[in-house]
Amino acid sequence: MKLGEFLLVSIQVDMHDKLALALQQDLTDRIAATGARGVLMDISALEVVDSFIGRMLANTAAMSRVLDATTVVVGMRPAVAITLVELGLSLNGVRTALDVERGMQLLRAAVRQPWEEPDGDTPV
Amino acid sequence: MTGTQTLLTVALQRESDVVAARQRARELAGLLRFEPVEQTRIATAVSELARNAFLYAGGGLVSFSVEPEQREPALWVVVSDRGPGIANLKAVLSGTYQSSTGMGLGIIGAKRLMDAFQVDSRPGEGTTVRMAKMLPRGAASPDVPDIAAKLARHAPPSPLTEVEQQNRELLQTLSELKRRQEELSWLNRELTATNRGVVALYAELDDRAERLKRADEVKSRFLSYMSHEFRTPLISSQSLCRLLLEEDAGPLTEEQVKQVRLIQKSQQELLELVNDLLDLAKVEAGKTVLRPSAFRVADLFATMRGMFRAVVPGGRVLLRIDDSEELPEMFTDEQRLGQILRNLLSNALKFTERGEVRLWAEPVGGGARVAFYVQDSGIGIPVDEQERIFEEFSQVESAIQKRSKGTGLGLPLSRRLAALLGGGITVRSAPGEGSTFRVEVPARLGSGAAEVEVAAPAARPRDRKVLVIDDDEASRYLVNHALQGTRFQVLEAPDARVGIERACAERPDVIVLDLVMPGIDGMAAMEQLKRDHRTREIPVVIYTSGVLSSEQESQLGRHAALILRKGGSREELTDSIASLAGESGRSGERP
Numbered sequence: 001m002k003l004g005e006f007l008l009v010s011i012q013v014d015m016h017d018k019l020a021l022a023l024q025q026d027l028t029d030r031i032a033a034t035g036a037r038g039v040l041m042d043i044s045a046l047e048v049v050d051s052f053i054g055r056m057l058a059n060t061a062a063m064s065r066v067l068d069a070t071t072v073v074v075g076m077r078p079a080v081a082i083t084l085v086e087l088g089l090s091l092n093g094v095r096t097a098l099d100v101e102r103g104m105q106l107l108r109a110a111v112r113q114p115w116e117e118p119d120g121d122t123p124v
Numbered sequence: 125m126t127g128t129q130t131l132l133t134v135a136l137q138r139e140s141d142v143v144a145a146r147q148r149a150r151e152l153a154g155l156l157r158f159e160p161v162e163q164t165r166i167a168t169a170v171s172e173l174a175r176n177a178f179l180y181a182g183g184g185l186v187s188f189s190v191e192p193e194q195r196e197p198a199l200w201v202v203v204s205d206r207g208p209g210i211a212n213l214k215a216v217l218s219g220t221y222q223s224s225t226g227m228g229l230g231i232i233g234a235k236r237l238m239d240a241f242q243v244d245s246r247p248g249e250g251t252t253v254r255m256a257k258m259l260p261r262g263a264a265s266p267d268v269p270d271i272a273a274k275l276a277r278h279a280p281p282s283p284l285t286e287v288e289q290q291n292r293e294l295l296q297t298l299s300e301l302k303r304r305q306e307e308l309s310w311l312n313r314e315l316t317a318t319n320r321g322v323v324a325l326y327a328e329l330d331d332r333a334e335r336l337k338r339a340d341e342v343k344s345r346f347l348s349y350m351s352h353e354f355r356t357p358l359i360s361s362q363s364l365c366r367l368l369l370e371e372d373a374g375p376l377t378e379e380q381v382k383q384v385r386l387i388q389k390s391q392q393e394l395l396e397l398v399n400d401l402l403d404l405a406k407v408e409a410g411k412t413v414l415r416p417s418a419f420r421v422a423d424l425f426a427t428m429r430g431m432f433r434a435v436v437p438g439g440r441v442l443l444r445i446d447d448s449e450e451l452p453e454m455f456t457d458e459q460r461l462g463q464i465l466r467n468l469l470s471n472a473l474k475f476t477e478r479g480e481v482r483l484w485a486e487p488v489g490g491g492a493r494v495a496f497y498v499q500d501s502g503i504g505i506p507v508d509e510q511e512r513i514f515e516e517f518s519q520v521e522s523a524i525q526k527r528s529k530g531t532g533l534g535l536p537l538s539r540r541l542a543a544l545l546g547g548g549i550t551v552r553s554a555p556g557e558g559s560t561f562r563v564e565v566p567a568r569l570g571s572g573a574a575e576v577e578v579a580a581p582a583a584r585p586r587d588r589k590v591l592v593i594d595d596d597e598a599s600r601y602l603v604n605h606a607l608q609g610t611r612f613q614v615l616e617a618p619d620a621r622v623g624i625e626r627a628c629a630e631r632p633d634v635i636v637l638d639l640v641m642p643g644i645d646g647m648a649a650m651e652q653l654k655r656d657h658r659t660r661e662i663p664v665v666i667y668t669s670g671v672l673s674s675e676q677e678s679q680l681g682r683h684a685a686l687i688l689r690k691g692g693s694r695e696e697l698t699d700s701i702a703s704l705a706g707e708s709g710r711s712g713e714r715p
Contacts, residue, residue: 014146014147015143016139016140016143017139018139047150047163047167048146048150048171049168050146050168050171051233052175077164079163079164079165083161083164083168083237086165086233086236086237087168087172087233087236088232088236089233
């Protein structure tokens with residue numbers, strides 16, 4: 001879904017690995033096609049984020065950065081966050097926000113200062 | 125392990141099964157009252173291991189069980205596969221391993237998430253990972269059967285599974301359809317083959333029929349040809365015998381005369397046989413020409429009587445030919461009819477040793493047809509032979525049969541001739557009780573056949589005209605026929621209107637008028653004829669088959685010169701016409 005210069009991705013189902021890869025592919029294609037500056041990924045529906053999905057999120061963020069777009073992951077459940085850290089996955093390079101509203105603010109800020117390094121903090 | 129109760133197993137066959145395994149794991153953890161964080165941990169660990177099993181071993185099995193009896197009850201998850209095993213397990217477990225695919229976090233991550241973790245991996249035999257999570261403290265001992273039932277109820281959760289199930293069913297249906305189609309096409313092939321067979325059979329039958337037909341034609345031609353060729357020398361040798369007997373070339377001794385007479389007799393028999401054959405061949409070839417003529421049955425019977433008087437072996441067998449004066453005049457081929465009756469009579473006489481042979485006739489269907497009966501008190505014919513006797517060259521086996529000569533041609537020929545005359549022959553018989561042959565033919569041969577005989581050559585100039593006004597073609601023909609060989613030329617009119625026109629135009633000497641006709645009837649026609657000055661003087665003969673009332677007669681009598689009944693004799697008609705036209709009777713014999 002396109003919202004101004006941002007792309008809004010809402011993941012509503014538990015994805016198997018190929019579906020996750022397809023999403024990643026699709027998303028990068030859309031960024032290139034629309035010239036979007038920011039991507040907002042809503043994962044509030046995901047109850048489990050394992051190493052593969054986590055890595056997919058991180059990779060997607062890295063790819064969109066290369067394509068000159070900032071990615072913000074929003075709506076991560078606390079249990080998921082705990083598990084991710086325990087797994088040893090810190091989602092480096094992925095900006096996160098608690099909800100969509102904060103995510104949008106973050107994106108707008110990032111677009112205004114495009115060369116600012118992402119801090120990778122996860123505000124839980 | 126005592127008290128272990130397996131709650132659930134998930135087979136890892138497709139990628140989506142990895143998702144199913146982690147969803148089921150989370151569900152189960154929820155049912156076992158794990159905290160949400162623990163639920164996510166368990167699900168994530170299961171997801172990691174399930175993915176490993178699927179990715180590296182191509183599939184495996186995840187099973188969940190609990191040990192409620194233990195001091196510290198736990199949820200055990202076992203993920204097993206039959207893959208190649210983990211080559212550098214130690215490195216993986218120590219966390220120093222870096223996968224080439226950037227992975228390698230799976231096992232160590234899962235170990236971190238769970239309370240107990242054991243890996244058993246043998247190269248080439250597969251890997252089994254057992255891991256456990258202590259059940260929440262203070263929670264009531266889980267009701268295992270209840271949980272299992274709930275899990276079963278929630279079973280196939282993913283729409284993908286549904287679709288896959290449907291897909292499998294579709295594939296099954298498809299293969300079933302394919303099988304049916306194969307069956308059908310097989311059936312079709314078989315039917316086609318059968319059809320080809322039937323077509324071939326038909327062609328063969330056609331061929332046979334054609335060959336039979338040809339053979340039949342050849343037979344007829346052969347018969348005809350042979351008969352002709354036989355007849356010529358027969359007739360000349362017969363003439364020679366006659367010459368010999370006339371003793372032109374010198375006197376014969378008594379013995380020689382006897383011998384020559386015997387030769388002559390044999391020749392006669394042979395000639396008859398040949399004639400029969402020839403007739404049969406002609407009938408079959410459709411070459412028989414019918415010569416219908418008007419005659420009375422009584423005359424025909426008189427001829428028969430004369431013919432057989434000499435043949436009947438006096439004494440033991442009596443030939444009775446009834447009078448048949450009451451029968452109407454017939455118009456058909458007298459010669460052929462006579463031939464049929466002759467055949468039947470000679471047959472009857474042949475097969476009757478003593479008793480009586482009787483010939484009589486009676487009208488059928490109000491005189492439209494005539495039935496002739498030939499009854500004998502002879503040996504009779506068994507029912508099953510009764511059709512066969514009409515076949516050529518077949519005869520009933522009997523003692524008499526052996527004694528008497530015959531070709532077996534008489535009956536078939538008779539039947540064919542009767543058919544030619546528009547009728548047929550039937551037989552009623554029983555062995556020992558004699559036989560009755562019944563010939564039924566139309567009293568008048570159909571008009572089509574009547575045209576066969578066109579006109580006998582007129583003996584003398586036909587300078588007088590007779591106009592016949594009658595709607596019945598046969599009646600007109602009869603008058604025409606009766607007047608052949610006289611000076612009268614016959615004009616015909618099929619109804620009164622045409623008749624009056626022709627009368628005015630051609631001024632005939634005599635008019636023969638029928639009474640009952642469609643359109644203008646005879647009575648009205650008569651009135652018209654008498655009113656017109658051109659036709660007033662022409663004498664009119666009323667020629668009718670109806671019975672007239674005295675009133676009608678007196679009315680007609682005013683104008684008609686004569687009233688004649690149809691069915692009267694030929695002479696009556698010709699004489700009447702001749703006298704009315706001023707002629708003196710019949711001017712000559714019929715040719």
